[in-house]
Amino acid sequence: MIRGRGDDRAPARGRLTRRTLVAAAAAGATAAAVGRLWRGGAALGAAALSRDTAVMAPSYVIRSLDPGHTLEPLGEMICHAAYDALVTLNGEDLSSPRPHVATSWTVTGGGRLYTFTLRRDIRFASGNPLTSADVKWSFERVVNLKSNPAFFLDNVAAVTAPDPYTVVLRLRDPQPSIIPILSNGALGIVDSKAAAAQGADAGPDASSRDHAEGYLNSHSLGSGAYILESHTPNQEVVLVRNPRHWRGAPSIARVVIKNIPEASTQALGLERGDLDIATGLGLANAQTLARVPSVTVKSSLIAASFVMMVNMDPELSGSLANPKIIQAIRYGLDYDGILKIAGPGAVRMAGVIPNDLAGALNPREAVKTDRDRAKALVRESGVASPHGRMNYASDQTSFGIQYPILAQKLQADLAAVGITVDLNGLPGAVALGEYRAAKAPALFGGYVADYPDATDFLVYLPGRLVGKRLRWPATASAAAGELAHWGDQAEQEPDARARVALLQKVQRRLLEIGPYIPLFTPALPWGYRADLRGVTFNSVWGTDFFAVRRT
Amino acid sequence: MNLAVFIGRRVLLLPAMLVGITLLTFVLSHAVPADPVAANLGEQAAANPEVVAAFRHQWGLDRPLPQQYLIYVWRLVHGDMGTSISTHQAVATDLGQDLPATVELAFAAMLVSLAVGIPLGILAGVRRDTVVDQISRGGSLIGVSMPVFWLGLVALVIFYAWLGWAPSAGQLSPRLSRPPAVTNFVVIDALLAGEGDVARDALSHLVLPALVLSAYSIGVLTRMMRGSMLDVLGEDYVRTARAKGLPGLRVTLRHAARNALLPVITIIGLSFGGLLSGAVITETVFAWPGLGSYAFRSATSLDFPAIMGVGIVVASVYVFANLLVDVAYAVADPRIRMG
Numbered sequence: 097m098i099r100g101r102g103d104d105r106a107p108a109r110g111r112l113t114r115r116t117l118v119a120a121a122a123a124g125a126t127a128a129a130v131g132r133l134w135r136g137g138a139a140l141g142a143a144a145l146s147r148d149t150a151v152m153a154p155s156y157v158i159r160s161l162d163p164g165h166t167l168e169p170l171g172e173m174i175c176h177a178a179y180d181a182l183v184t185l186n187g188e189d190l191s192s193p194r195p196h197v198a199t200s201w202t203v204t205g206g207g208r209l210y211t212f213t214l215r216r217d218i219r220f221a222s223g224n225p226l227t228s229a230d231v232k233w234s235f236e237r238v239v240n241l242k243s244n245p246a247f248f249l250d251n252v253a254a255v256t257a258p259d260p261y262t263v264v265l266r267l268r269d270p271q272p273s274i275i276p277i278l279s280n281g282a283l284g285i286v287d288s289k290a291a292a293a294q295g296a297d298a299g300p301d302a303s304s305r306d307h308a309e310g311y312l313n314s315h316s317l318g319s320g321a322y323i324l325e326s327h328t329p330n331q332e333v334v335l336v337r338n339p340r341h342w343r344g345a346p347s348i349a350r351v352v353i354k355n356i357p358e359a360s361t362q363a364l365g366l367e368r369g370d371l372d373i374a375t376g377l378g379l380a381n382a383q384t385l386a387r388v389p390s391v392t393v394k395s396s397l398i399a400a401s402f403v404m405m406v407n408m409d410p411e412l413s414g415s416l417a418n419p420k421i422i423q424a425i426r427y428g429l430d431y432d433g434i435l436k437i438a439g440p441g442a443v444r445m446a447g448v449i450p451n452d453l454a455g456a457l458n459p460r461e462a463v464k465t466d467r468d469r470a471k472a473l474v475r476e477s478g479v480a481s482p483h484g485r486m487n488y489a490s491d492q493t494s495f496g497i498q499y500p501i502l503a504q505k506l507q508a509d510l511a512a513v514g515i516t517v518d519l520n521g522l523p524g525a526v527a528l529g530e531y532r533a534a535k536a537p538a539l540f541g542g543y544v545a546d547y548p549d550a551t552d553f554l555v556y557l558p559g560r561l562v563g564k565r566l567r568w569p570a571t572a573s574a575a576a577g578e579l580a581h582w583g584d585q586a587e588q589e590p591d592a593r594a595r596v597a598l599l600q601k602v603q604r605r606l607l608e609i610g611p612y613i614p615l616f617t618p619a620l621p622w623g624y625r626a627d628l629r630g631v632t633f634n635s636v637w638g639t640d641f642f643a644v645r646r647t
Numbered sequence: 648m649n650l651a652v653f654i655g656r657r658v659l660l661l662p663a664m665l666v667g668i669t670l671l672t673f674v675l676s677h678a679v680p681a682d683p684v685a686a687n688l689g690e691q692a693a694a695n696p697e698v699v700a701a702f703r704h705q706w707g708l709d710r711p712l713p714q715q716y717l718i719y720v721w722r723l724v725h726g727d728m729g730t731s732i733s734t735h736q737a738v739a740t741d742l743g744q745d746l747p748a749t750v751e752l753a754f755a756a757m758l759v760s761l762a763v764g765i766p767l768g769i770l771a772g773v774r775r776d777t778v779v780d781q782i783s784r785g786g787s788l789i790g791v792s793m794p795v796f797w798l799g800l801v802a803l804v805i806f807y808a809w810l811g812w813a814p815s816a817g818q819l820s821p822r823l824s825r826p827p828a829v830t831n832f833v834v835i836d837a838l839l840a841g842e843g844d845v846a847r848d849a850l851s852h853l854v855l856p857a858l859v860l861s862a863y864s865i866g867v868l869t870r871m872m873r874g875s876m877l878d879v880l881g882e883d884y885v886r887t888a889r890a891k892g893l894p895g896l897r898v899t900l901r902h903a904a905r906n907a908l909l910p911v912i913t914i915i916g917l918s919f920g921g922l923l924s925g926a927v928i929t930e931t932v933f934a935w936p937g938l939g940s941y942a943f944r945s946a947t948s949l950d951f952p953a954i955m956g957v958g959i960v961v962a963s964v965y966v967f968a969n970l971l972v973d974v975a976y977a978v979a980d981p982r983i984r985m986g
Contacts, residue, residue, distance in 0.1 A: 151821040159687065159733060167689045242701040247691040303701045310735055328825070329734035329741065330944060331936040352821050356934040360800050361816045364808045370815035491947075525681040525949055532685050532693055546691060561694050 147646050148349035150628070152373040153362045154638065156355040159244075161327060162312035163284045164237050164296075167244035167546075172281035173638035174353070177335055179284020179318030182212055182231070182263075183275055187632035187640065190399060190548035191454055193276045197226065197285060197319075198263075207270030207590050214261040218342045220287035220319045228257035233288035233298045235265075240302035245282035248547065270588040272595065273549040280547055281637045287317040321346045321642040331355055335641065347645035366391055366623055373631060373639060375622040379439040379496035382621030393623040395441025397452045398495055398635040399545035401553060402438070402445070404429075404506060404613040406484075406538045409567040413537040416484035417611070420477035421515065426463045426613050428470035428513035429506065434615055437505055439496050441619025447603030448543075448556045450617040454592070455550030455599030462614070470513040482515045486538040487530055490521030494542050495618040506540065534565045542618060548636050550599050556612060557583040557602070566611050575609050650977055657970050664966060665959060669723065672958035673716050676951055683708060683949040687732055706732055719955065728959070729952030733944060738956035741941060746960060747831040748818060749937030752929070753922035755857035760864040760918065765911070767865075768872020769904050772880060783869055790866030799859045799932035806855055813855045816934040820848050856933040860926060864918040871914050875907035882906075909976065916972030920965040 154173070160166045163175045184196035195201075198212040218226040232255045239249050251274070254266045267274065277283070288298070294317070296308035316324035319342065322335035335351040356362045356376070363381035365371035367388050377385065377393075386393045406422055407413040415421055435442055446457035474482055488503040500521060507517045517538070522530065530536045543562065545552050555561035559570030559580050570580035579602065586598035606612065624631045630643035683706070684699055692698045703709040707718065722729060728738040771783040806813035814820060818833055826836040826845055834853070837846035879885060880903050888898045927939030938957065945953035 146822050149822055160735065167692070242695075242698050244689045244692045244698075246698060247695060303705075313735055328744065328936070329731075329736060330745070330941060334824070354817060354821060354934065355936065355940075356816060357931050357940070358800075358816075358934065361803065361932060361934055364803055365815050368808060368811075368815065370821055523679075523681065523947075525686040525947060526679065529681045529685040532682075543690070546689070555690075561690060564694075 146350075148347070149352065150348045150350070150372045150641070150644060150646075151352045151354060151370065152639070153354050153356040153365065153371050153376060154374075155376040156330075156353075156357065158327075158329070158333070160309060160313060161316070161324065161333070162309040163234070163282050163286060163318075164241040164245070164302075164306070164312075165243040165309055166282050169544075169635070169638055170353070172636065174324065174333055174335070175281030175284050175318075176320070176637035177322040177351070177641050178316035178320040178324050179281065179286065180218065180226070180320050181280065181284050182214075182278045185276075185279050185548065185634060185636060187643065188396060188634045190276070190452060190634060190636065193279050193548075196279075197231075201275070203272075203590070205266075207272070207588065208267045210265040210267070210274060212263045212265070214263065215342065216261055218319050219340050220290065220317065221323050221338050221340055222287050222290045222317065223340070224287050224289055226285055226287075226319050227260040228263045229260070230285050230288045231255070231263045232257045233291075234286045235283070237286070237291075237296065237298035237302055237306070238283065240298060240300055241306055242303045245280070248277050248280060248283060270590060272590055272592075273547065273551045273587070276549040277547040279636060284318055284320065287319070290317045322351060325350075341642075343642065346642045348641060351641050363623075366625070369625060371625075372628060373622070373624040375620060375633060375638070377496070377621055377623055378493070379621055382496070382623060383440075385623050390626050391623050392626050392628075392631075393621065394633070395439070395619040395621050396633045396635075397441060397443065397450070398618050398620050399450045399452055399548055400495070400542045400618055400635060401448050401450050402497075402540065402542045402615040402618055403448055403556070404538070404540040404615060405536075405562070405566055406611040406613075407534070407536060407566050408572065408611050409534075412535065412567070414484045415477070415479040415482045416515075416517075416538050418477045418479055418482070419609075420473050421479060421482050422611055422613070424470040424473035424477065424482070424513060424515060425510060426470075426607075427466045427473065428515065429509045429613065429615075430465050431462070431615070432465070433509070434502070434505060437497060437502050438616045438618055439621060441621070442495075442616045443619070445614045445617045447600070448606060448612055448614055449550045449553045449599060449603060450545065452617065453545070453548065453550040453553075455553075455586075455596045456617075457600055457603055467513050474514050483518075484516075484538055485518045485520050486540070487520045487522055487527050487536045488539060489524040489527040489541075492524050492527075495620045497542075497618060502540065531565055534567050536565075540615065545635060548634075550596075551587045554583045554587060554602070556606060556610070558610075568611060573609070575605075579605050579609065650974065654970065654974065657973075661963075661966065665963070666720065668959055668962040669720060669955060670716070672955050673719065673951075676946075676949075676954045677712060679949070681949055683732060683951065686947070686949040719952075723959075728956045731945070731953040731956075732950040733948050733953065738952050741953065742938070742956055742960055744828075744831055745936060745938050745941040748833070748935060749923055749926050749930070749939060751832055751834065751853065752856055752860060752926055752935060752937060753919060755853050756860035756864065756922050756926075757915075757919050759857055759861040760868055761915070763861070764865045764868025765872055765904075765908075768869045768911075769876055769899065769907075771869065771873040772876025772903075772907070773899055775877065780873075783873070787866035787869045790862040790869075793862060795859060795863065795928045796932060798862055799856070799929055802855055802859050803932070814848070814851050816932070818849060818852055818936060819845065820852075823848055856929050856935055859933075860922060860929045864922065867914060867918065868911065871911050872907065875910050876903060879903045879907040912975050913972055916968040916975070920961075920968045923961065923964050 154170050157168050158170050159168055161174055163179055166175055180197045182198040183193040199215055201212045235255045238245055251267050251271050252265055253268045256264045291308055294308045294311040297306040314327045321341045323338045325334040325336045327333045333353040337346050337349045339345055359376055359378035359381050362374040363377050366374045382393050385391045406416045408417055410417040443451045444459045444462050446459050446462035449456040488499050490500055492499040503519050507519055510517050557563050557580050558568045558576035570577050582602045589595040589598055627647050629645050633639055684693055731738050731741050734741055767783050771780045774780055823845055826840040826842050829836050829839050833849040834846050885903050888902045927943055930937045930939040942957040
């Protein structure tokens with residue numbers, strides 16, 4: 097029927113027509129379908145996850161899943177699951193590395209020659225046997241790629257493989273910490289034949305000739321308990337159990353690691369059972385979840401040191417660099433209040449070595465808040481109005497600690513003893529850049545262990561990594577030179593007890609002459625479903641999925 | 648001017664616009680006083696000049712800035728948007744993965760906004776100063792002023808944690824695998840793969856974030872449509888239509904609403920662009936792996952090729968949305984001529 101534009105004959109208002117009925121029915125059906133779909137979807141999502149699948153939401157930063165390039169905690173965790181290293185750690189115990197691919201090792205040549213005997217029953221997921229040639233190739237690739245983890249093997253002069261199941265590391269200088277270093281996921285052993293077929297190269301020109309990172313970002317070539325099934329950048333990583341694994345197949349068949357950036361969303365997922373493990377909960381959510389019976393909430397000490405620092409160049413830090421003012425800052429801070437901001441589990445730190453590593457000072461040695469003494473030190477300094485600027489990353493939250501809140505607390509504490517600190521909140525990358533360029537006048541932050549050994553924290557010494565960034569060279573004074581020398585001795589000391597004593601001596605001296613105000617060793621608030629067993633978290637490679645099982 | 652000529656001219660202007668956008672994005676992203684080395688290399692690696700040099704060389708950061716820009720544009724002209732420093736994938740591949748998720752979310756939010764905002768605006772205009780009008784005013788005010796971040800969390804707590812009606816955050820339930828990627832639109836890919844369960848699950852995950860994301864645009868559209876309706880309802884031709892004895896609904900929808908839509912069309916176009924580029928917070932709360940999350944991560948890690956890619960895509964979406972608005976104007980009101 098052709099209808100003209102002016103043909104506006106229409107049913108009278110309010111009359112029930114066939115069209116109205118059909119429209120109403122269609123709308124009703126659509127609403128019902130949408131409702132059903134939504135509820136159905138919710139049921140699907142909230143349904144108990146397959147018992148042999150574990151879903152984890154960590155703090156999600158992955159720069160690479162190639163052991164030759166990775167360094168960040170999540171990359172290390174995935175590499176730890178997919179690649180076996182020579183040595184390993186037992187859950188959260190960072191103090192005693194134990195044999196893994198290497199069954200034993202001997203140290204000779206004045207502490208410079210490490211000879212490892214390898215297990216003979218390990219095969220890669222590809223079926224290729226793991227031999228010393230793979231170890232040599234993997235380590236040489238890490239060194240020659242000149243990427244993030246290369247520094248782990250800075251002191252290794254040569255790797256040799258005298259027979260298929262013996263590997264020898266020749267060090268430039270004695271370094272007992274090489275054993276814990278070797279537990280890192282980045283030093284997992286790669287199937288050299290399979291990797292070479294994917295464009296990997298371990299030669300001296302590997303940094304330009306190796307083209308395997310793209311492949312290794314979405315596939316694994318290791319012998320670990322899990323195989324990397326898929327990696328969708330910024331979204332999720334899926335690991336599936338390796339049926340050939342030499343310790344037997346792990347209990348959990350599939351591990352899904354999801355990127356859930358918002359802490360509250362993680363908490364809701366954990367509470368509802370859509371997540372099994374969540375390590376990015378934040379303090380407030382962890383406290384709320386502690387009341388949920390189906391969730392176990394833990395607070396794990398992290399091998400990291402939170403320290404306030406002052407640049408030793410007075411042109412940058414002004415009167416803050418005055419030694420008496422640095423001492424005044426130490427006495428002026430309200431450490432109990434700071435610990436409340438750090439959250440449950442965090443521990444007051446007396447030196448710069450975290451409390452969970454051998455060599456840390458006893459927290460009882462830590463400076464106690466004494467505002468009168470702080471004010472007296474300010475007067476002794478001769479500085480009329482101590483004043484300076486402190487940088488901090490305004491967008492950063494680490495281990496549940498919000499940097500802006502901690503910055504305000506430090507500022508308020510120092511104001512109470514007559515020290516004025518202007519806060520300079522910067523985006524994380526900018527704050528990091530200023531610090532690394534040695535341009536930060538004063539700052540605070542957490543240095544997280546690269547490897548589970550106290551000697552990693554010698555970076556604070558004059559002339560070393562952090563010292564240089566605070567413009568504090570070993571040549572700054574005779575005392576600084578002596579301290580740097582003690583640090584070298586501690587690093588090379590083969591006897592564990594003597595090393596601990598040296599490390600403690602170094603820290604006490606560091607606090608006398610250095611620009612550091614130790615705050616605390618942080619703890620990570622995290623949680624997991626109560627039906628899981630064997631879940632641990634350490635700051636080297638996070639959770640060991642091989643140990644996880646469901647009751 | 649003929650509509651086809653108008654569109655042709657706008658399309659021809661696109662390349663020049665894109666070059667302008669690349670230049671602006673390049674200058675702005677390099678004006679940030681931070682170094683990608685700091686954002687991408689660890690403490691120890693960043694202290695090793697050899698490692699830093701290898702990193703700068705790998706990503707072309709050791710070249711002078713003008714040269715870096717020219718190389719980028721040259722590659723872009725040849726269809727290469729570069730490689731992301733963070734993901735080590737081609738930026739085009741990253742965008743191909745993440746953009747569909749945002750388009751899916753923005754499209755769903757737009758549908759909700761239109762389905763709710765336009766009728767509610769019409770109703771509020773027709774029933775001016777009645778309870779309906781007051782409710783729509785209050786609702787719009789809430790939608791416009793409520794922070795999306797807070798609204799998203801509250802919605803999750805109520806519909807997911809308490810009532811259990813909505814599924815968990817994310818695009819799919821954790822135990823489901825993504826369907827084989829064809830279009831990267833999960834729902835479509837699942838249907839193409841014949842995985843009805845996955846499609847249903849993906850759709851159910853879309854509902855809550857789409858509702859939350861649409862709150863702002865529902866508020867804006869409702870108020871715009873109401874105001875526009877009030878203007879139009881006082882026009883002579885509406886009075887004439889009523890005088891002819893036409894039914895009220897017909898006058899409202901055919902005579903008043905259609906004309907009242909004209910100024911609203913502009914808002915719809917801009918809102919869609921805004922939904923695409925502004926979904927970052929909703930994506931964060933709902934762990935939605937879209938363009939917003941990609942943009943945020945790229946910016947924080949100073950991933951220049953990715954930042955450039957996002958800039959080009961978002962700007963292109965705005966340009967395209969504006970073009971569509973102009974065309975829609977002409978279609979909605981034939982009296983409008985392009986010139």
